Amino acid sequence: MEMKKLSWITDHIPASPIRELVPFAEKAKLNGVKIYHLNIGEPDIETPDVMLDALRSWSYKSVPYANSQGERVLLQSLLKxxxxxxxxxxxxxxxxITMGGSEGILWSLIATCEPGDEVITFEPFYTNYISYIMxxxxxxxxxRTRIEDNFHVPRKSIIERTITKxxxxxxxxxPSNPTGTVFAQDEVDMLMQIAIKHGLYVISDEVYREFVYNGTKPYSVLNYLEKYPEGVILVDSLxxxxxxxxxxxxxxxSQNKKLMQIFLRFAQARLSAGFIDQHVAAQLDRVDDSYFKGVIEEYDKRRTVLVNGLRKIPGVVCSQPEGAFYVIVKLPVKNASHFAKWLLTDFHEHKETVMVAPATGFYATKGLGKDEVRIAYVLNVGALERSVEILSKALKEYVLLSS
Ligand SMILES: Cc1ncc(COP(=O)(O)O)c(C=O)c1O
Known part of the structure; x- marks a missing residue:
């Protein structure tokens, strides 16, 4: 008998543009090439000592399931x-408590949307939104938001035009991944006015809240908890x-009681998030403010080195990230995906190369982002300086080869 077809989604779900070049990177590594990973936003900064100490002094004799809503110690630390x-x-x-912000976004969408419902988001956006929404x-x-506007939101009328039944x-x-844009109070206020007028849910992914530079302050939707209790859903992550x-x-x-009940049912159906993880993370109320101060100073240094370095490369246009640890960079190439692959398969400078994330996967509109990449500044200043040097040489060679 002929095998039944797999579901619709199996033909549509995209590969992560952040990870799809991994096999080429692995091969390059086998050939002895060192790769500077600018493609993935995994911080290289150390976890706070109080959390590592909790892990080192683990004294439970077994590892049980955690409470489905979340372990009380963690919930209490979060309240603080x-x-x-x-x-x-x-x-x-x-x-x-969810298993990452990833699960939180997925649950928010499943709980609010019927099949075919529309979810507005600003592109370029965090690429995994495609998967969650699908x-x-x-x-x-x-x-669409544009590099010339530093990826800030467009006029209210443009946004309202996209709203349907x-x-x-x-x-x-x-703050935004992949653009590093921090939306100011007037932008958030405008979006909230639109949401309130049309009865929309606002799912606000604020996982980079602390990562803001030059005194910029992200304006949290938590400011709207009282004014719009049914509509605000905050997605956070540790x-x-x-x-x-x-x-x-x-x-x-969320202050929406019904939604919170549903989230708990979702949580019960997958039993719990990690027990050890939650007890380690529960130390968050003991993390000193100096930890963040040091972390932010470090990222700010990296941001400056990267952006200044990139802007010196002929033909490169780089927006000014205000937060998170990413930047969208326009390159003087027609096909940045091809260039990103070529960096791994055909190029090295003294056995070193860089890995970047092609930007097309951060857009839903076909044709956008073709000449852009996303760079994450999660390497130390020395490694970033070397990465910019490699990228500059690679671009020169690639442009010559393509002309
Ligand atoms: C914007 C954004 N939201 C959500 C996530 C999900 O993070 P996690 O599932 O690790 O909490 C990420 C991860 O990179 C992200 O960049």
Missing amino acids: YYKKLGFGNIGIDNLQ RSRARLVPI KTKAILLCN SKRYSLCGARLGVLL
Whole structure:
């Protein structure tokens, strides 16, 4: 008998542009080439000592399932964290621990969208949004932002024009991956006005909240918890903030009671997030402010070195990231995906090369981002300087070869 077809999604789900070049990188490494990984946003900064100490002094005799909502110690530490940010109006019932912000975004979409519903997001966007939206059977409606505007949101009328009867939610990433843009209060206020007017959910992905430079302040949707309690869903994550990517811990925060009940049911159906991870992360209320100060200073240095270095390369246009640790870079090439692959398969400078993420995967509109890459500045200053040098030489050679 002929085998039944796999589901629709198996023909549509894209590969991650951040990881799709990995086989070429592996091969280059086997050939003795050192690769500077500018393609993935995994912080190289150390996890806070208080968390590492909790891991080292682990004394449980077994590793049980955790509570489905989340371990109480972690929930309580989080309450203190949000209170310190100025949001004391949050209780334990407003929090749900997820396995990373990734799970939180997926659950928010599944809980709010019917198949075919539309979710507005600003492109370029975090590439995995495509996968989450597709898995929720909703439809992504991209609104273009431009490098010339440092990827800030367009006029209200442009945004309102995209709203239809099927629009259910606005998915915002602030500070943004992949652009590094930090949306200011007037932008968030404008989006919230639109959401309130049309009864839309605002799913705000704020996993890079602390990573802002030059005194820039991201304006959290938590400011709207009281004004729009049913509509605000905050997606948070401990991955980047505390260099805990492998702990797989995130937070969903909402005042919408029904939504919180549904999130708990989703959580119960996958039993729990990691027990060890949560007890280690629960130390977050003991992390000294000096930890963030040091981390932000370090990223700011990297940002300056990278952006200044890139801007010196002929033909390269680089936006000014205000937060997170990414930048979108326009290259003097027709096909940045081909260039990114070529860097791994056909180029090295004294047995060293760089790996970048082609930007097309961060856009939903066909044809956009073809000459762009996303660079993550998660390497130390020395490694970034060397990466810029390699990139500059590679571009010169590639442009000559293609002419
Ligand atoms: C914008 C954004 N949101 C969400 C995530 C998911 O992070 P995690 O699942 O590790 O919390 C990431 C990871 O890179 C991200 O960049």
